[in-house]
Amino acid sequence: MSRITVENVTRRYGDVRAVDGVSLDVAHGDFLVLLGPSGCGKSTLLRMIAGLVSPSDGRVLVDGNDVTEAPARDRDLAMVFQSYALYPHLTVERNIGFPLRARKQRKADIRRRVAEVADILDLGALLDRRPRALSGGQRQRVALGRALVRDPGAFLMDEPLSNLDAQLRTATRTEITELHRRLGRTFVYVTHDQVEAMTMATSVAVLNRGRLEQLGTPTEVYDTPASAFVAGFLGSPPMNLLDAEIVSRDGRLHAVAEGVDVPLGLDHPSHEGEQVRRPAILGVRPEHLSLRPAADAGPAPEAGGVPNGSAPNGSAPNGGAPNGGAPAATLRGSVRSIENLGSEEIAHCRVGAAEVAVRARRPAGFTVGEAVVLTVRPEHTHLFDRESGRRLVWQPDRDPQVPAARVPVAT
Amino acid sequence: MTNFDAPETPGGRSRTRVVVGHLTLALLGLACVFPIYWLYATSLRRPNDVYEVSPLPWPLSVDSYRTAIDEVDVLRLLLNTTVVAVLTALGQLLTSLLAAYAFAAWNFPLKRVLYLAFVGSWLVPFQVAMLPNYVLLHQLGLLNTLSGVIVPNIVSGLGVLLLRQHLDSFPKELLEAARMDGRSSWSTLWMVVVPNLRAALAALGILLLVNAWNEYFWPALVLQRHNDVLQLGIRSFMSATEGDDWGPLTATAGLACLPIFIIYLLLQRHVVSGFVRSGLR
Numbered sequence: 001m002s003r004i005t006v007e008n009v010t011r012r013y014g015d016v017r018a019v020d021g022v023s024l025d026v027a028h029g030d031f032l033v034l035l036g037p038s039g040c041g042k043s044t045l046l047r048m049i050a051g052l053v054s055p056s057d058g059r060v061l062v063d064g065n066d067v068t069e070a071p072a073r074d075r076d077l078a079m080v081f082q083s084y085a086l087y088p089h090l091t092v093e094r095n096i097g098f099p100l101r102a103r104k105q106r107k108a109d110i111r112r113r114v115a116e117v118a119d120i121l122d123l124g125a126l127l128d129r130r131p132r133a134l135s136g137g138q139r140q141r142v143a144l145g146r147a148l149v150r151d152p153g154a155f156l157m158d159e160p161l162s163n164l165d166a167q168l169r170t171a172t173r174t175e176i177t178e179l180h181r182r183l184g185r186t187f188v189y190v191t192h193d194q195v196e197a198m199t200m201a202t203s204v205a206v207l208n209r210g211r212l213e214q215l216g217t218p219t220e221v222y223d224t225p226a227s228a229f230v231a232g233f234l235g236s237p238p239m240n241l242l243d244a245e246i247v248s249r250d251g252r253l254h255a256v257a258e259g260v261d262v263p264l265g266l267d268h269p270s271h272e273g274e275q276v277r278r279p280a281i282l283g284v285r286p287e288h289l290s291l292r293p294a295a296d297a298g299p300a301p302e303a304g305g306v307p308n309g310s311a312p313n314g315s316a317p318n319g320g321a322p323n324g325g326a327p328a329a330t331l332r333g334s335v336r337s338i339e340n341l342g343s344e345e346i347a348h349c350r351v352g353a354a355e356v357a358v359r360a361r362r363p364a365g366f367t368v369g370e371a372v373v374l375t376v377r378p379e380h381t382h383l384f385d386r387e388s389g390r391r392l393v394w395q396p397d398r399d400p401q402v403p404a405a406r407v408p409v410a411t
Numbered sequence: 412m413t414n415f416d417a418p419e420t421p422g423g424r425s426r427t428r429v430v431v432g433h434l435t436l437a438l439l440g441l442a443c444v445f446p447i448y449w450l451y452a453t454s455l456r457r458p459n460d461v462y463e464v465s466p467l468p469w470p471l472s473v474d475s476y477r478t479a480i481d482e483v484d485v486l487r488l489l490l491n492t493t494v495v496a497v498l499t500a501l502g503q504l505l506t507s508l509l510a511a512y513a514f515a516a517w518n519f520p521l522k523r524v525l526y527l528a529f530v531g532s533w534l535v536p537f538q539v540a541m542l543p544n545y546v547l548l549h550q551l552g553l554l555n556t557l558s559g560v561i562v563p564n565i566v567s568g569l570g571v572l573l574l575r576q577h578l579d580s581f582p583k584e585l586l587e588a589a590r591m592d593g594r595s596s597w598s599t600l601w602m603v604v605v606p607n608l609r610a611a612l613a614a615l616g617i618l619l620l621v622n623a624w625n626e627y628f629w630p631a632l633v634l635q636r637h638n639d640v641l642q643l644g645i646r647s648f649m650s651a652t653e654g655d656d657w658g659p660l661t662a663t664a665g666l667a668c669l670p671i672f673i674i675y676l677l678l679q680r681h682v683v684s685g686f687v688r689s690g691l692r
Contacts, residue, residue: 052587063465073593086589089606102593 002153010059020210023384033197036207078147079156085132154186158161228384237357244282258352265378283382294371331374454661475658483644492641499623507570515578533568539607559633577611
């Protein structure tokens with residue numbers, strides 16, 4: 001049983017803040033993935049939870065007990081390292097039994113427990129081998145076994161799959177998820193691989209430059225990214241982000257840029273001569289764009305051109321009241337290149353000065369250089385503040401007498 | 412014709428290079444081996460033949476060895492020398508290991524300064540430390556004892572330097588894994604670090620042992636009243652008045668070399684691999 005709480009933890013190395021005021025609460029049985037690009041502080045955060053690095057500020061609690069100053073061995077946590085860190089001079093059996101021997105358990109108990117763990121991980125035939133005689137996948141399982149053998153309150157994993165080839169990684173991913181389900185223990189898992197985060201996690205903490213950008217379920221971080229960073233980090237290809245301006249036209253709000261005119265589906269009863277202008281970043285996922293040749297574009301078509309039949313995420317990215325009847329937004333540009341991914345194609349288009357990726361079912365039937373129109377439903381658009389990068393949410397005006405307040409407000 | 416059978420690869424020109432190279436190496440090897448051969452050759456000549464220059468000592472005789480054993484207690488000296496060399500080397504190995512582990516595994520204030528001080532102690536010439544050490548031994552009453560030979564040499568700057576190089580390349584995640592698995596720093600050292608550092612420790616151990624074994628000047632200074640170690644036993648065959656007694660002298664020297672030869676032959680693989688690896692890592 002382990003609930004892990006991190007309170008306002010900071011770690012400084014000289015002038016650099018590797019981790020900057022991060023707070024997290026991992027409930028018992030949760031699978032939390034710390035996700036971020038390399039150098040974002042996720043490993044440092046994990047090491048602080050483990051007790052291998054001490055925080056410069058803040059507290060770490062396990063089951064409500066402050067363990068900030070407690071040595072690693074008193075925290076009831078086990079860790080799987082990126083390099084596996086198997087002891088080269090010991091056999092698989094002694095590697096797995098190492099934590100138990102360190103705790104001075106009886107030999108017979110150790111042997112029994114090692115056999116159990118070896119059974120779970122299918123390592124029975126390898127017990128007499130040394131790490132150097134094992135394949136990458138086997139080493140990885142031994143490292144898991146060494147963590148498992150102690151039956152700790154929580155498992156900490158530092159990119160445990162990054163040294164495996166793609167096929168093995170997929171298989172091991174499933175195994176770890178299965179293990180988590182079976183053990184019901186808390187897992188804190190560090191990765192830069194969003195696929196691992198999306199498939200394994202019950203909650204994802206996205207970190208950037210030592211700061212927590214967003215904490216939420218995989219669906220939440222994907223569907224309603226809290227910042228332009230999260231939007232641009234998740235997804236492959238990630239969300240298209242374009243500099244745009246929010247303007248009010250004919251009583252409605254639009255996001256406009258060169259080649260871009262996206263009705264946001266929000267009413268903005270315009271007063272005589274009033275024009276709202278606000279710089280923002282417009283975000284659209286590649287799978288929410290649909291491609292049409294520019295020739296038969298004409299006026300903006302009816303909404304509903306969602307390609308692949310993929311379900312719209314259903315959330316209301318613009319927060320308040322998306323107007324379902326809004327016309328689909330249009331982006332005009334030309335195809336620059338097409339990537340064939342087998343099951344689908346990614347078309348890279350140039351819209352104004354920006355590059356926009358579109359995911360389309362094969363064969364999309366477009367050629368490089370062709371002029372195209374991209375459409376998206378208003379509820380599939382995201383807006384972020386240009387300065388802070390935070391998500392913009394529509395907040396209905398409390399005082400209709402003050403029309404100037406009717407602009408999107410940064411969260 | 413040359414176009415066909417002599418491309419600029421392992422052909423003619425490089426073959427002469429190989430021959431010349433091997434000849435040079437062979438000559439250098441001979442130059443190294445010859446004095447040792449001559450030492451043993453002289454020790455095996457009959458006492459009247461020690462000034463002979465025939466390359467083969469014939470007829471063979473062990474008279475010189477007999478004289479040596481009669482005049483100085485070679486076995487006791489051998490034992491003393493072994494004790495001194497082994498204890499010195501072990502002491503140096505242990506202190507080097509502890510210091511290098513501390514330098515490699517932790518960050519602490521003044522780490523760089525302390526490390527420089529350690530390495531600096533290796534750069535200080537022996538003659539500079541000799542007098543203060545001698546005075547200290549005198550005050551401690553350790554002059555003319557084997558302890559007096561051992562104690563001042565129990566720390567080796569070179570050992571710290573070499574082991575730290577090895578430990579710096581030791582995977583830090585292994586140390587962290589041991590911490591997570593519940594080991595203290597002390598038991599991590601013995602359960603994880605030392606077993607994986609065996610080659611380096613063997614190589615350094617042999618180096619330190621040979622150094623301690625060959626030490627002449629410091630024992631000569633401390634053990635003034637009696638020649639308690641082999642290297643000083645050799646001295647007793649040198650005399651200003653009667654000339655040097657070459658037969659027993661070479662015999663004792665020959666005996667003094669034997670243990671090191673044996674150790675080297677037994678552990679040659681470790682020594683070579685330890686030093687080669689320390690260079691490659």
